[in-house]
Amino acid sequence: MLLISCPNCGSRDETEFHYGGQAHVPYPENPNELNDRQWAEFLFYRDNTKGAFAERWLHSTGCRQWFNMLRDTVTYEIQAVYPMGSPRPEAAGKVTAETGTASLAPDSTTTGTAAPSTTGTSISGTSNTPASTTAPEGATK
Amino acid sequence: MSADLLPEHPDFLWRNPEPKSSYDAVIVGGGGHGLATAYFLAKNHGMTNIAVLEKGWLAGGNMARNTTIIRSNYLWDESAAIYEHALKLWEILPEELEYDFLFSQRGVMNLAHTLGDVRESMRRVGANKLNGVDAEWLDPKQVKELCPILNINDNIRYPVMGATYQPRAGIAKHDHVAWAFARKCDEMGVDIIQNCEVTGFVKDGNRVVGVKTNRGTINTEKVGLAAAGHSSVLAEMAGFRLPIQSHPLQALVSELHEPVHPTVVMSNHVHVYVSQAHKGELVMGAGVDSYNGYGQRGSFHVIEHQMAAAVELFPIFARAHVLRTWGGIVDTTLDASPIVGNTPVENMFVNCGWGTGGFKATPAAGMTFAHNIATGTPHRLNKPFALERFETGALIDEHGAAAVAH
Numbered sequence: 074m075l076l077i078s079c080p081n082c083g084s085r086d087e088t089e090f091h092y093g094g095q096a097h098v099p100y101p102e103n104p105n106e107l108n109d110r111q112w113a114e115f116l117f118y119r120d121n122t123k124g125a126f127a128e129r130w131l132h133s134t135g136c137r138q139w140f141n142m143l144r145d146t147v148t149y150e151i152q153a154v155y156p157m158g159s160p161r162p163e164a165a166g167k168v169t170a171e172t173g174t175a176s177l178a179p180d181s182t183t184t185g186t187a188a189p190s191t192t193g194t195s196i197s198g199t200s201n202t203p204a205s206t207t208a209p210e211g212a213t214k
Numbered sequence: 215m216s217a218d219l220l221p222e223h224p225d226f227l228w229r230n231p232e233p234k235s236s237y238d239a240v241i242v243g244g245g246g247h248g249l250a251t252a253y254f255l256a257k258n259h260g261m262t263n264i265a266v267l268e269k270g271w272l273a274g275g276n277m278a279r280n281t282t283i284i285r286s287n288y289l290w291d292e293s294a295a296i297y298e299h300a301l302k303l304w305e306i307l308p309e310e311l312e313y314d315f316l317f318s319q320r321g322v323m324n325l326a327h328t329l330g331d332v333r334e335s336m337r338r339v340g341a342n343k344l345n346g347v348d349a350e351w352l353d354p355k356q357v358k359e360l361c362p363i364l365n366i367n368d369n370i371r372y373p374v375m376g377a378t379y380q381p382r383a384g385i386a387k388h389d390h391v392a393w394a395f396a397r398k399c400d401e402m403g404v405d406i407i408q409n410c411e412v413t414g415f416v417k418d419g420n421r422v423v424g425v426k427t428n429r430g431t432i433n434t435e436k437v438g439l440a441a442a443g444h445s446s447v448l449a450e451m452a453g454f455r456l457p458i459q460s461h462p463l464q465a466l467v468s469e470l471h472e473p474v475h476p477t478v479v480m481s482n483h484v485h486v487y488v489s490q491a492h493k494g495e496l497v498m499g500a501g502v503d504s505y506n507g508y509g510q511r512g513s514f515h516v517i518e519h520q521m522a523a524a525v526e527l528f529p530i531f532a533r534a535h536v537l538r539t540w541g542g543i544v545d546t547t548l549d550a551s552p553i554v555g556n557t558p559v560e561n562m563f564v565n566c567g568w569g570t571g572g573f574k575a576t577p578a579a580g581m582t583f584a585h586n587i588a589t590g591t592p593h594r595l596n597k598p599f600a601l602e603r604f605e606t607g608a609l610i611d612e613h614g615a616a617a618v619a620h
Contacts, residue, residue: 074513075505088515092504094459113605117457117548122448123508146460147508 078154081136091127095119096141097161122146127161227393228400233407234435237265239587240425242412242448243440244268245277246388246487246573247565249395250580251438251587252404258581259588262403267427269411276442279510279542280573281465281487281499285322285383286347289338292598292610293551294345299595300578301382303543307577313394315387315494322383323352323361325527327372331483335378342380348392352377355516370435370526372484385478385489388573395580410422421560422452432437436560438587440579443508443543445566454558456566457604458545458606461502462512463570466520466539470494484523484542496534498524502544502570511541544570551610554583555592555600561586564601 075087101107101115120126126146131139143162145152153162222419239255241248244266253259268274284304286297308314326335334350342349354366357377366374396406407429416424416431424433439448443460475490486502500520503512525532546569547553553567565583568575582596592600603609 074515077322086515087513094506095341107611109607114455115606117351118455119457119459121458121460121506123447123460126506128506144505146506149505149507149509 075149076131077142077151079132079135079138080139080140080154080156082132085132085135089132089134090151091131091133093131093139094129096129125152129157227397228406230408231405233265233267233427233429233432234405234530235411235430237263237405238434239264239436239438239439240432240434241266241438242425242444243275243444244396244406244408245275245293245440245442246273246392246395246576247442247568247579247583248438248440249273249392249399249406249581250576250579251440251565252399252579253395253402255398255588256404258584261588265405265407265432266399266409267412267425267432268406268408270425271408272396276542276544276572277388277392278522279463279465279540280388281489281497281572282491283322283383283480283487283489284317284386284389284574285380285478286574287322287324287338287378287380287383288347288612289341290610290612293612294342294347296578296582296595296599297575298345298347299581300551300575302339303581304386305382307309307394307485310397311394313390313397315394317386318492319356319382319384320477320489321360321379321381322377322480323357323377325357325377325479325481325483326375327481327483328375332375332397335376339378342378348380348382350379350381352379357371361475361479363530364479365529372481372526373525374527377479381524383478387490387492391576401585410481412451415559415562416454417453417559419560420558422562424606435561436587438560438583439557439566440562440583442545442566442568442572445564449557449564452557452559452562456553456564456598456601457547458553458567459506460508460543460545461505461511462507462541463499463502463544464512464513464516464520464539464541465497465499466517467491467495467497467537468531468534468609469537471496471534475528479527481523481527484527486520486523486527487576488524488528495537496531499570502546503541509541510543544568544572546570549603549609550612552599553601554579555586555602557601558589561590567599 076084078084106132127143130142139157144151238261241252248266252266286301288294288297304317326332339349339351353376354374356365384457411428414426415422422437422608441448446456446458449456471494478489488498491497500516545566547567554565557564563586582593585593
């Protein structure tokens, strides 16, 4: 069971949420100009990332609001929660339920201390994310 | 007991060769589908200078994690054709492979719990009959006669209003199926290479000419991808996309019991499917976890939901215990049908998207995929399952019909 930090309601069980798949897939700007291949891409093709994945969730039995989440699809670790419409965070971090905005600060709930700034580094390379989260399968078995 | 009283170690069923520098074809994925593909490449097409690459141990992925249900009662013509062909192959394979993997045709029952279910089910029985698939409709009394431990009272949340029944369906010992294929492949000269993870592909323009692995680069003329949940990862390495989403799918077993469950019962509506393994464990599966995942584990509430449904349908299960739960990574498509065919990369072929129901298709997937790899063009049975269907719109929508639970 995932424990998900809703930006509006705080930490709740996964059973309160509905999964919405990959985030940041906009409706085509000029649908009439798309060919079949491009339509297929929009309708049926989604990233199937192994590692940090930006995805949408709906707090269906709570505030009924959509939000985005950055989650590792191997460890299932939730790395960031951020509002719809915001760009994917550059670095891993966790949302504070009070503000509902993406936080680039490291996860203070697990470390208990402030960690060094991770600005400018990739998600898998941040200091508070084990390198193994994007390692080959052998590391996760 | 002292060591000298122990029986001799049985003969190994296959070699563990070092990879050669080149093969005529390389299959990526040493699960059921990969092994079946290699078997049919060797047997039907005389291609024996081939290798099956497996990143872990043979048949340790979904082949070891499924609930072993075999059936062919799918709604649409394209699905019925390929799954029924698989079922016919299952019926002759124990003899052909000279290995009794305990294919038990004890029947599969798909329960109907609502009026909508009943209508859909009856429609599917009709469609199955037209396609030569054995199927019948059972009323609740007949359901009870076939499976006495089922609760057919109408005072439960989802009462049993009837069921479809396919008598020729059943279960098999999945590990033994893999070993049977592996032994025959090995006998015909196929190299099965375990602990060999693919890390990339070598291409000449848009044509694949080699496979990079953690044990060196292997030159090859043809590559067949049969990696189920990791198909997208391989496709990305090769430079194309697949309309696949990988999800955790969980199953569980109880401790051993006396035989109480004579058939296989599936309920799409309440998301549980149950059989009793030859040894006596109750084997149960559920629906997928909603989120994308490569972790080979899922969330516990899915198990809880599945057990609640199982106990309502089978009240005596309340006294059983969950012994073990596990998860696999299933490769789902949006029309709940597989993708078998050519890819945008020349000489690279893909067999994936079997989602939650790949085990039952193993022989037919192998046979058609081998044909596609050997000849470069699809077999008539896998032609409708080409990647292009997502562009043409000729989807084979088995959602609801063949159901969420395969």
